[in-house]
Amino acid sequence: MKKLIAACLLGVSFCAHAQSSFVKDSLDSYIQRGLRNWNLPGLAVVVVKDGKTVVLKGYGVRDIGTKEPVNADTRFMIASNTKLFTGTALAQLEFRKKLSLDDKVTKYFPDFRLYDSISTQLVSVRDMLCHRIGTKTFQGDFTFWNSSLSRAAIMQKMRLLKPGRPFRQDYGYCNSCFLTAGEVIPKVTGLSWEAYITDSILRPLGMTRTSALSAGMEKMDNVARPYTTSYSDQLHRVPYDQWDNLAPAASIISTVNDLSHWLQFQLDSGRYQGKTIMPFAVLQKTRDVNIITGSRKSLQFPMHFRGYGLGVYSADYNGRQVYWHTGGAGGMVSNVCFVPEENLGIAILTNNDNQSFFEALRYQLLDAYLGVAYVDRSAQLLPGAQKEAKEQLQEISSWHARVKGALPPLPVSSYTGTYRNPIYGPIDISTGKKADQLFIRFEGHADLTATLSWMDNNEWLLEYTNIEYGIFKVKFRTQGNKVSGIELRANEFVEYDAYDFVKQ
Template identity: 45%
Template sequence: MKKILVSVVGLFSCVMVSYAQRIDRSKFIKDSLDFYINRALTNWRIPGAAVCIVKDGKIVLMKAYGIKELGLPAQVDINSLFMIGSNTKAFTATALAMLQTNKQLSLDDKVNKYLPQFKLEGKPADQVLIRDLLCHRLGFQTFQGDFTFYNTNLSRADVIKRLGMLKTVYPFRTKWGYTNAAFLTAGEIIPVVTGKSWEVYLKENIFAPLGMTNTVALSADMPKSLNRTVPHTLIDGRLSPIPYCQIDGLAPAGGISSSINDMSKWVLALLSDGKVGQRQVIPAAAINVTREAQDIMGRVKHLNGETNYELYGLGWMIQDYSGHHLIMHDGGVNGYLSSVTLVPQDHLGIVILTNTDQNNFFEALRWEIMDAYFKMQYRDYSDTYLAEFKNDAAVEQVADKKLRDSVALNLKPAFPPSSYTGKYTNDLYGSMTITQGENNDLEIRFEHHPKMYIHLQPLGGNRFYATFSDPTLGKAVFPFIVKNGSVKGIRVKVADFVERDAYDFTKAP
């Protein structure tokens, strides 16, 4: 089977080299896009995908590709569900903007008016506005706290409480920092105002009126859905199905699962000022307010040589690109990556859904489609991104091999295994327990990740090689903290995809 796959990849590559030399850019969407996508799915090892292009109020392309789960024959269709991750945020921001248009709240209301329990650094957050929650300017750095909040058993109330315990990195409103728990907090204002949960409000006021009949708001509903894809990731270089993440404690930040058919209806409405036919489903004013720039994210450099500022609105990223104003967002959760792009003045919308979190094709395809419509040079973004992806993967594999080679040396830890065992606590996260495994190996179990564990293998001294049972959390080196000849704590680090800073856990006496 592997030999067949390699041969197919080689054939596609050879054909595409000659094809790129004679490509007619003006006919790319009509004549070449299908071939381009199929080739890329093979090269990237993407099991399934779905793509939609909307132009001038009509669907130009809506097509599903590949399979729902590796090793099984079921094909993806236009109604198959994918988790859309942070593309959920635009729905949450739009819902709150709709409530503002209906004069049920103002985005400039203080959060404490609706959630008096909301705090920052342990103090009442009396200066924070709803708008601040929706544009990531509370003073946290990107993904701060997400190991505690993401894919855990914490309730929404627990997340809001723990968000108030985080120490901000920047002064309030001075720097952009992507904060998932802030969007959860914003979403929890909806039931206070309407008497309906976030998920019920979205279903009744957005999903149902738009005809998004297959879309579900909660990750708990995804495994129950009959027509659903399965998430995949790379485990030791091998693409494998993985469990669905359970992120309903952060649902307004990333919980929605949808199909390409349903997402086309969302994009068509957004590009039609909220109308479906003659029906005004979403107020135009609500759509417009989400597209107003609030923060500077940073500078972005495109492959065509342009460098522009990337801004953030309310649940949307905003860019200028070759004279075109882009409204866009990416979404990523365990096993899924997606993108939604709107180019309002060109009446263009693009949705891309994939069921593996190990690809940049979801991003490459968006630029390829836009360049075709903007009559720009053909660049083959997919191959360019793939070369970078493979290079990064090779660097990671070399580093990991060095650690595994060190483990194979059977280096003894500085203390007997029993010295490292016991209960450990972190003020933000809570507790975890370390027990002794075989030989000098250890195992960590976490209070709020009941289905996840970490296998620790000695690297000599007080350093251990950590392998997570959840592969999306990565691999790392965990050092134990030792003072006065005894173990006092351990430093835990998950993949940057989840959180960038480490957690220090203190050993209980």
């Protein structure tokens, strides 16, 4: 590695040549070091270059208990990397003249509503696929993610999402939008989203270990277990996400071996193994930028302009056009990236969601192939992540120290009862196992509960049973000696904004 750095100092042209040796000479040690530094159990990576798979490998373990290794056929949730599959399917249907991306959503769902009537009248399939309806990023996801809501019920609740910005003006990442777009597919084909994705993409590409839906993932063979270090300094096993009610946004399970087929398809203009699967015009449609997501020079990476197509981001990177997406599920984060000008594709799948090594590795590989002077991207990102984690754990420790078994100012029974949020619906708060504790049951999530432990200063410690949702300090609202409501929040991984629940 020292020789590689020294070579890069001699000039960019020689650096590009020297960097190409990174994959052959240094990749294994770089990844092994990254696994240790980021407390990452396992990782799988594929690199496709010039029509050949040059890296296809697993590292670490898929289960920290059994120590079973990750390999190229280990299944992971790819989460939002599902979105480009949905965008591709709809672009294909437009090419076949089955629909137009500019069709109004109400053409297919006459009762569909957004928060305001003008947006409802205007919103198109394209708007849904490029996150430009005016809602905030992740808005509504605490209600939708892992919930018992049906796809139709989620679409119904979208009318309650009050936008934070004007329609079509700003980008706000929206999972329920992709669900809505994906549900247009059954309207024009008679097939469910999952059946159409399987028949038109997965089977033609020979992605035999890829599933459109995630239900039952824990029973599949050679599957990664999900872990997190969020709110802790230790790895915690977390439940598999239940994404099927948001399937067009996030439900696909895949492997790096199968994703190599997807990358070959992207890089060979819609062909796979010499056979045209889709016209190149379909792929081009997904890559056309529909909304700008950023136009300022990055301080860390050779990037300036960023935009979003139909399920994929686009950016410049050291003079090349790069397409990519990340995916975040509970316990698993991933990215898929391709650079047609260099005939380069990358996919990285991991099973700890609280780390940035999966992104550091992608940038490191882009640097290696696109002639960027060597910077250790993992070392560049690690200090900030460690500082943030340390501060979070210190804060949580200080909250736990304030739980001393004292009783709140009002009788504990004053806080119990049913509370309601207009988007989420009801939650039930009852007495807990301890005198200073309350128990929360979330009616929209069969497997999610939380405890509230009295601290002091009118503050309670909120701890979800699924650590993915987080640990927070919260307050009840009171009027005199009467409790009127409580504001709850979850991990920003789930949703940024808090939810206000009013006592019934």
